[in-house]
Amino acid sequence: MSSDDFKNKAFETRAVHAGSVTEDNTGAVTTPIYPSSTYTVAYPGDESGYVYSRSDNPTRAALERALATIESAECGLAFASGLAATATVMNLLGPGDHVVANSDLYGGIHRQFENVIRKRGIDFSYVDGRDAQNFEKATNDNTKLYWLESPSNPLLHLTDIEAVSRIAKKHDIRTVVDNTFATPYLQQPLALGADICLHSASKYLGGHCDIIGGALMTNDKATGEELKYHQNASGCMLGPFESWLVLRGIKTLAVRMEKHSSNALAVVEYLKTESIVSRILFPGIDGAPLPNRMKTAGGMVSFDIDADAETVSKFAQSTKVFILAESLGGVESLLNHPARMTHASIPEEIRLKNGITDGLVRLSVGIESSKDQIDDLKAAFAAIK
Ligand SMILES: *Cc1c(COP(=O)(O)O)cnc(C)c1O
Numbered sequence: 029m030s031s032d033d034f035k036n037k038a039f040e041t042r043a044v045h046a047g048s049v050t051e052d053n054t055g056a057v058t059t060p061i062y063p064s065s066t067y068t069v070a071y072p073g074d075e076s077g078y079v080y081s082r083s084d085n086p087t088r089a090a091l092e093r094a095l096a097t098i099e100s101a102e103c104g105l106a107f108a109s110g111l112a113a114t115a116t117v118m119n120l121l122g123p124g125d126h127v128v129a130n131s132d133l134y135g136g137i138h139r140q141f142e143n144v145i146r147k148r149g150i151d152f153s154y155v156d157g158r159d160a161q162n163f164e165k166a167t168n169d170n171t172k173l174y175w176l177e178s179p180s181n182p183l184l185h186l187t188d189i190e191a192v193s194r195i196a197k198k199h200d201i202r203t204v205v206d207n208t209f210a211t212p213y214l215q216q217p218l219a220l221g222a223d224i225c226l227h228s229a230s231k232y233l234g235g236h237c238d239i240i241g242g243a244l245m246t247n248d249k250a251t252g253e254e255l256k257y258h259q260n261a262s263g264c265m266l267g268p269f270e271s272w273l274v275l276r277g278i279k280t281l282a283v284r285m286e287k288h289s290s291n292a293l294a295v296v297e298y299l300k301t302e303s304i305v306s307r308i309l310f311p312g313i314d315g316a317p318l319p320n321r322m323k324t325a326g327g328m329v330s331f332d333i334d335a336d337a338e339t340v341s342k343f344a345q346s347t348k349v350f351i352l353a354e355s356l357g358g359v360e361s362l363l364n365h366p367a368r369m370t371h372a373s374i375p376e377e378i379r380l381k382n383g384i385t386d387g388l389v390r391l392s393v394g395i396e397s398s399k400d401q402i403d404d405l406k407a408a409f410a411a412i413k
Contacts, residue, residue: 288327
């Protein structure tokens, strides 16, 4: 059965079947890992099938079909990391071009924009993405790209993707949405008008904290071809083994996201009872409806502890179910102290201005028992009281 047969099926069904090919020689149900770097061709110059694995690999091709299917996109591409996917989007730009991005971005993306891409003569402006109009206000004649993360990292702010995409179209600007936190199960940026959707597959798509990978999806054929050209020209594609792991992860994405979401809601309810917690950041916590037709608020929760950095550090070292580690989106719960970990690469002044305080803690709520997660947090709070 080809992945086309599943096009009109529900997300859960597509996620399980998308991209997979039954192997002809054995009838194996799961897509094999093809490590071969090169392929025999029928005659010199024959490019009708696979030629060389940087350009195309059967395991990666299966994943790329799956990536397209889950974001309801025409084209999906798999990269060595989320940052490799980011760099590939930046290859669409040239000297003099200008990008407007929301200000609380994943730290590594902010570093790439400021320390790598800026050197090529590309300019960046950062705005508070909670108001879509801010993108338009920062637009100038050279603006070529709107870049947004929603929910954002680590403050979980939401941007109205539909509104930003509408403004972008008016000015002939492309919109890129980093959909890593929401995943295509909860939110579909391309259906809301975005041109390119990006994922760090290292997070929820892989889902088990055991791979580094990235993805781009688009519905525009020309953009897809352009991105594929750069994927091959700069050689930043995902390897076959990692492709297989992401393909496997995607099959359980729907059930994992349901459990991540319900566990996160329970953690938020518990945090509301802790008086030392001065602020909880969670989509929809202020009672506002979730924009972007988001199914649920997802599995990420951030909060401020009303204490100095040393005390927060002690709290962070006290949990056991929540493992003190960077990253997110795996089945295991993780705890991160952004000021000293994921966002340490952002200059302090900018970090504080953007609301990433010394007391901020970010949780990636895993799929363990909700009671064990909450008991773990209770014990850690007790340790600092
Ligand atoms: C982790 C992450 C990235 C970067 O992805 P890597 O796979 O680590 O290169 C980009 N965006 C967001 C929102 C992330 O969480």
